[in-house]
Amino acid sequence: MTWNYKTPGIPDELFDRTENVPITKEDIRSIIISKLRLREGITAIDIGCGSGSITVEISLQTRAKVFAIDSDMDAINLTEKNLTKFGVLNNAVIIHGRAQDVLPTLPMVEAIVIGGTTGETDRIVKLALSKLNKGGRLVLTSILIETIYNALKAMQESNLQDIDITQVTIAKSKKTSSGTMMISRNPVIIFSGTK
Numbered sequence: 001m002t003w004n005y006k007t008p009g010i011p012d013e014l015f016d017r018t019e020n021v022p023i024t025k026e027d028i029r030s031i032i033i034s035k036l037r038l039r040e041g042i043t044a045i046d047i048g049c050g051s052g053s054i055t056v057e058i059s060l061q062t063r064a065k066v067f068a069i070d071s072d073m074d075a076i077n078l079t080e081k082n083l084t085k086f087g088v089l090n091n092a093v094i095i096h097g098r099a100q101d102v103l104p105t106l107p108m109v110e111a112i113v114i115g116g117t118t119g120e121t122d123r124i125v126k127l128a129l130s131k132l133n134k135g136g137r138l139v140l141t142s143i144l145i146e147t148i149y150n151a152l153k154a155m156q157e158s159n160l161q162d163i164d165i166t167q168v169t170i171a172k173s174k175k176t177s178s179g180t181m182m183i184s185r186n187p188v189i190i191f192s193g194t195k
């Protein structure tokens with residue numbers, strides 16, 4: 001697969017998918033990539049890599065080394081498939097495990113995305129921030145009220161700077177017999193900040 005564009009927002013349908021592994025949709029993914037403020041030559045961590053779509057986009061944008069973590073073996077297999085498909089498998093270290101167990105073993109990085117924190121949002125956010133170099137960027141997405149509250153508290157307690165909280169509700173067009181209507185998806189909260 002050759003992706004010739006230097007812009008984020010790879011169409012979802014270009015990624016391999018499986019029924020039980022979620023993907024961060026392309027419009028939300030574009031916002032995440034923008035808020036990461038990526039630079040060439042950085043190292044990044046993708047926590048809860050799922051389909052691998054964010055790891056793929058970070059790698060294509062910057063040729064960054066990305067540590068992609070997921071606790072679900074199906075997600076790990078799918079991430080490997082998609083990294084191979086987009087020719088960036090060599091940029092990544094794919095790790096099967098819970099973020100709270102894996103993070104302490106990783107080096108310091110410049111960018112971290114958190115897409116899944118099952119069970120221990122507070123601990124995962126704090127561990128992630130302990131792996132972020134000064135000036136590095138953290139982006140966390142969630143659709144769950146409980147995660148949103150715990151994430152904000154953990155970021156504030158860790159003194160993350162310039163915390164920005166953006167809520168996005170994407171609506172997509174759908175053709176009907178009488179015209180084109182917009183169908184809304186669930187709101188997504190996107191946290192970002194600088195260490």
Ligand SMILES: C[S@@+](CC[C@H](N)C(=O)[O-])C[C@H]1O[C@@H](n2cnc3c(N)ncnc32)[C@H](O)[C@@H]1O
Pocket residue numbers: 021022023024025047048049050051052053054069070071072075097098099100115116117118119120
């Ligand atoms: C919404 S999906 C992320 C989708 C992904 N960003 C993508 O683009 O495909 C959340 C993922 O986080 C993983 N996850 C949840 N809690 C986790 C944890 N504590 N450690 C590692 N992975 C976790 C889930 O298995 C799931 O694949």
